[in-house]
Amino acid sequence: MDVSKRMSLPMDIRLPPEFLQKLQLESENSPLCKPLSRTSRRASLSDIGFGKLETYVKLGKLGEGTYATVFKGRSKLTENLVALKEIRLEHEEGAPCTAIREVSLLKNLKHANIVTLHDIIHTDRCLTLVFEYLDSDLKQYLDNCGNLMSMNNVKIFMFQLMRGLSYCHKRKILHRDLKPQNLLINDKGELKLADFGLARAKSVPTKTYSNEVVTLWYRPPDVLLGSTEYSTPIDMWGVGCIMFEMATGRPMFPGATVKEELHLIFRLIGTPTEDTWPGISSNDEFRSYLFPQYRPQALINHVPRLDTEGIDLLSALLLYNTRSRMSSEASLRHPYFQTLGDNIHNLADTGSVFSLREVQLQKDPGHRTSVFQPLSK
Known part of the structure; x- marks a missing residue:
C-alpha cells in the first residue's frame, strides 16, 4: 500500500501507526486505488501531523526580525532538519501580505534549485512556514x-x-x-x-x-x-x-x-x-x-x-x-x-x-575548513 505516493508525500516520511491503522480500516470499506479528493487528502494530512506545530521540535534560533523569527527545527515525521519561519500576524507593518505572497508562490514551485516549502501552520497569532533546512x-x-x-x-x-x-x-x-x-x-x-x-x-x-x-x-x-x-x-x-x-x-x-x-x-x-x-x-x-x-x-x-x-x-x-x-x-x-x-x-x-558523474565540485583554492569536499561518487 504505497500511501506516500498516493498522497504525494516525501518518500522518507514516517507515517504514525495510528494513521496507518485508520487507513487500513477505511480501505476495508472502500477500494484504495481511487485518488483522494482534496478534502479527504487535507483531512488525512492533518491526521498525519501536517499543519500542526507539535509535529516540529525547535532546536534554536537562526535569526530574528521585526515581524518574523526563523528557527532551526526537526520534523517528527521525517527526522529531517527544517527551518521554521514564524511570522507574527498582529504586527502592523504589513508583514502578512509578503508572507502570504511567499506561501502562494512557493507552494507551487517544485525544483531542485528552489528551497522546498514543506508545510504551513496557521494559528490566530502566527503563520509558520516550514522549509527544508540548508546549512x-x-x-x-x-x-x-x-x-x-x-x-x-x-x-x-x-x-x-x-x-x-x-x-x-x-x-x-x-x-x-x-x-x-x-x-x-x-x-x-x-x-x-x-x-x-x-x-x-x-x-x-x-x-x-x-x-x-x-x-x-x-x-x-x-x-x-x-x-x-x-x-x-x-x-x-x-x-x-x-x-x-x-x-x-x-x-x-x-x-x-x-x-x-x-x-x-x-x-x-x-x-x-x-x-x-x-x-x-x-x-x-x-x-x-x-x-x-x-x-x-x-x-x-x-x-x-x-x-x-x-x-x-x-x-x-x-x-x-x-x-x-x-x-x-x-x-x-x-x-x-x-x-x-x-x-x-x-x-x-x-x-x-x-x-551526473561529470558534474563535481573541486576543492576551492582559498578553502579553510573541510566542510565542502569534492563529492565522492
Missing part, C-alpha cells in the same frame, strides 16, 4: 573559502542559479531580491533560491523584515533610476553581479547610496548613452545627477580568472537595455556552460546536477 548560503560559502573559489565551482553554482531562475521566470515569477545571502547551499553543494517574500511586490522595499537596509549592490540601474516596469530582466542584472563576486571574491558595485551605486556602475560599464540605453537622455533622475561621461572598461581586466566565454556571459547580463539583457533560459545554453556536458539539460526539474 549555509553563498555569502558564508565565499567567507569560508577566503573569497577564492575554484572557477569550476563558480560555473556549477551559476548553472544551478540560472536553472532555478529559469523555472521561476517561465512561470512569470520574479525573485527581485537576489543576493548571496538568499542563495542557500547544502553540504552537497546544491544551491537553492530562497526568500521569495519580495517576489511580485509592487515596489522594491528599502528595509528587510529584520529592518536592515536592503542592499543596493545587486539592483539594476533601471530600478535605481525609478523604473517600475518589472519583468524578468530585473533578476538577471543581479545574477551578473553575483557571478562577478564569485569570480573575484569582492562585490561588484558596493554602493551605499543610489547615487554612489549608479556612479560605480557607470564608471565600470560606461555612462549610458542613447545607443546603450534608448530613452535614457529623457530620464529626469539620470539628468539631475550630472554624471561624467565615462567610457566602458574591459571586464577582463577586472575579472582576470574568468575565461572568454565567462566574460561574454557576464557582459550579456550587465546590459543597460533590459530588452537585450540575456534571459535565464538563454543563459543555460551559453557556451560558458558547455564543459558541464549535454546531459545537464535533460535533468528532471527535481533532479540534482550532482546526479
Whole structure:
C-alpha cells in the first residue's frame, strides 16, 4: 500500500501507526486505488501531523526580525532538519501580505534549485512556514573559502542559479531580491533560491523584515533610476553581479547610496548613452545627477580568472537595455556552460546536477575548513 505516493508525500516520511491503522480500516470499506479528493487528502494530512506545530521540535534560533523569527527545527515525521519561519500576524507593518505572497508562490514551485516549502501552520497569532533546512548560503560559502573559489565551482553554482531562475521566470515569477545571502547551499553543494517574500511586490522595499537596509549592490540601474516596469530582466542584472563576486571574491558595485551605486556602475560599464540605453537622455533622475561621461572598461581586466566565454556571459547580463539583457533560459545554453556536458539539460526539474558523474565540485583554492569536499561518487 504505497500511501506516500498516493498522497504525494516525501518518500522518507514516517507515517504514525495510528494513521496507518485508520487507513487500513477505511480501505476495508472502500477500494484504495481511487485518488483522494482534496478534502479527504487535507483531512488525512492533518491526521498525519501536517499543519500542526507539535509535529516540529525547535532546536534554536537562526535569526530574528521585526515581524518574523526563523528557527532551526526537526520534523517528527521525517527526522529531517527544517527551518521554521514564524511570522507574527498582529504586527502592523504589513508583514502578512509578503508572507502570504511567499506561501502562494512557493507552494507551487517544485525544483531542485528552489528551497522546498514543506508545510504551513496557521494559528490566530502566527503563520509558520516550514522549509527544508540548508546549512549555509553563498555569502558564508565565499567567507569560508577566503573569497577564492575554484572557477569550476563558480560555473556549477551559476548553472544551478540560472536553472532555478529559469523555472521561476517561465512561470512569470520574479525573485527581485537576489543576493548571496538568499542563495542557500547544502553540504552537497546544491544551491537553492530562497526568500521569495519580495517576489511580485509592487515596489522594491528599502528595509528587510529584520529592518536592515536592503542592499543596493545587486539592483539594476533601471530600478535605481525609478523604473517600475518589472519583468524578468530585473533578476538577471543581479545574477551578473553575483557571478562577478564569485569570480573575484569582492562585490561588484558596493554602493551605499543610489547615487554612489549608479556612479560605480557607470564608471565600470560606461555612462549610458542613447545607443546603450534608448530613452535614457529623457530620464529626469539620470539628468539631475550630472554624471561624467565615462567610457566602458574591459571586464577582463577586472575579472582576470574568468575565461572568454565567462566574460561574454557576464557582459550579456550587465546590459543597460533590459530588452537585450540575456534571459535565464538563454543563459543555460551559453557556451560558458558547455564543459558541464549535454546531459545537464535533460535533468528532471527535481533532479540534482550532482546526479551526473561529470558534474563535481573541486576543492576551492582559498578553502579553510573541510566542510565542502569534492563529492565522492
